[in-house]
Amino acid sequence: xxxxxxxxxxRISTDAFPEARRLQMWREVYGRGLAAVDIEPIGDxxxxxxxTFSQLPGISIAAxxxxxxxxxxxxxxxARAKDFMVISVLRAGRASATQFGKELIAGVGSASVIAxxxxxxxxxxxxxxxxxxxxxxxxxxxxxPHYTQAFGRPIPSSNTALHLLNRYVDVVADTSVTDPAIAxxxxxxxxxxxxxxxxxxxxxxxxxxxxxxxxxxxxxxxxDILQALGDSELSTEAIAIRHGISPRYVRKLFEQDxxxxxxxxxxxxxxxxxxxxxxxHFGHLNIAQIAHESGFSDVSYFNRTFRRQFGSRPSDxxxxxxxxxxxxxx
Numbered sequence: 001x002x003x004x005x006x007x008x009x010x011r012i013s014t015d016a017f018p019e020a021r022r023l024q025m026w027r028e029v030y031g032r033g034l035a036a037v038d039i040e041p042i043g044d045x046x047x048x049x050x051x052t053f054s055q056l057p058g059i060s061i062a063a064x065x066x067x068x069x070x071x072x073x074x075x076x077x078x079a080r081a082k083d084f085m086v087i088s089v090l091r092a093g094r095a096s097a098t099q100f101g102k103e104l105i106a107g108v109g110s111a112s113v114i115a116x117x118x119x120x121x122x123x124x125x126x127x128x129x130x131x132x133x134x135x136x137x138x139x140x141x142x143x144x145p146h147y148t149q150a151f152g153r154p155i156p157s158s159n160t161a162l163h164l165l166n167r168y169v170d171v172v173a174d175t176s177v178t179d180p181a182i183a184x185x186x187x188x189x190x191x192x193x194x195x196x197x198x199x200x201x202x203x204x205x206x207x208x209x210x211x212x213x214x215x216x217x218x219x220x221x222x223x224d225i226l227q228a229l230g231d232s233e234l235s236t237e238a239i240a241i242r243h244g245i246s247p248r249y250v251r252k253l254f255e256q257d258x259x260x261x262x263x264x265x266x267x268x269x270x271x272x273x274x275x276x277x278x279x280x281h282f283g284h285l286n287i288a289q290i291a292h293e294s295g296f297s298d299v300s301y302f303n304r305t306f307r308r309q310f311g312s313r314p315s316d317x318x319x320x321x322x323x324x325x326x327x328x329x330x
Contacts, residue, residue: 007172007183013050023047035062036077042068042125054172056187057180060134061169065092066124073120084134085147086114087155087194089166093128097121102152109157109166113150113198131169135194143195150198161196167220168193174223189215217243218253222264229269232297236261269295270309273302277314278321287314 017025023041026049031039034053041047051064088097089111097104097112099120104112114120116137124130140147155162168190221239228234236247239261243250254261273294276282282290288299291314296302306314 007175007186008055009052011050011052014048015050031071032077035071036080037071037073037122038077040070040072042070042123045127052173056172056190057184058136058139059187059190061172062132062134063091063130063169063173065127065129067127068124071122071124073114075117075119078117078119081134082116083137085116085137085140086112086132086134087165087197088112088114088122088130088132089162089169091129091131094125095128095130096123096125100152104152104154106154106156109163111155111159111162111197113153113155115148115151131166133165133169133190133194135191139191140195140198143191144198144200146201147195147198155197159197161193164217164220165190165193165197167223171219171223185215189219214253214256217245218257221250221253225265226268229265229272229295230293232292232295234265234295265295266305267309270306273306273314274310274317277317278324280321280325283322283325287318290314 012030014022014026023039026047027039030049030051031037045067047067047069049064049066049069051062054061054063090105090108092108095105097114097120099114099118104114112122114122157163168186172186172190221243224239224242225234228238231238236250240247240250251261254264273290273296276285276290276293277287285293287303291299291302294302303314310317
């Protein structure tokens with residue numbers, strides 16, 4: 001996939017191939033063409049797999065699911081990716097990954113670190129899902145000079161940087177990033193988190209925490225808030241519990257971002273209400289219902305803040321939207 005500076009996505013699935021040639025074509029297209037591995041199915045389960053590729057500046061992400069199979073990288077195939085290293089997180093199922101004769105997976109949520117140039121085998125023992133990150137070695141070496149110490153052992157699921165990196169992957173998967181500057185920023189944060197997960201320490205770790213750890217945590221918190229805007233009881237305390245941090249730290253993260261928790265929540269609730277008022281799919285809801293769905297328990301307060309934000313009453317926007325809807329029907 002070409003690196004254009006913005007987030008690029010592509011999806012491939014065995015469902016797109018003729019059933020009789022499914023395995024053969026997956027071996028050619030995915031195994032040899034993309035992942036540089038040989039594939040050997042396990043058992044009698046019909047072979048299937050699907051992968052979504054996301055390309056950010058300097059980092060590639062593959063997320064998908066597989067039926068049981070061995071994915072073997074020979075020395076010859078591994079040499080094709082000599083300038084990269086791989087971090088692969090097991091999301092579901094049972095799996096094994098070996099390199100240098102050592103087991104690299106420690107259960108769901110853990111990550112295997114695959115060194116370049118040397119043979120390795122990754123095996124999905126059951127139906128399962130994964131996320132794999134392809135990271136440029138020169139970039140990782142600058143952030144975590146002792147990264148080779150991570151080879152030959154798993155990164156446990158309890159690793160805080162890995163947990164944040166995993167959350168960041170979900171945010172990227174759910175977000176459309178077309179601005180190259182934002183895409184570069186997201187990529188930088190993810191590379192910093194990867195360096196921390198690989199064991200960056202000293203000044204390198206401190207710099208990565210300042211850039212990547214804080215940004216990723218705030219991104220994950222904002223993502224959770226957007227999912228819970230309709231909850232009128234949404235608070236710093238509730239978010240803090242979900243993320244295992246203190247309410248004070250939640251507030252501090254927003255302050256460092258030049259905002260506040262309450263300001264962000266209010267702005268996003270008003271934006272959600274605005275979208276609903278002008279979307280015909282919500283045309284059956286009245287103003288009070290939209291206010292409630294957006295997290296406002298007081299309709300009078302909603303009307304005041306909406307008018308202050310957008311310069312008109314919610315009812316004015318709804319009436320204007322209805323005119324547009326009628327014109328579209330005609």
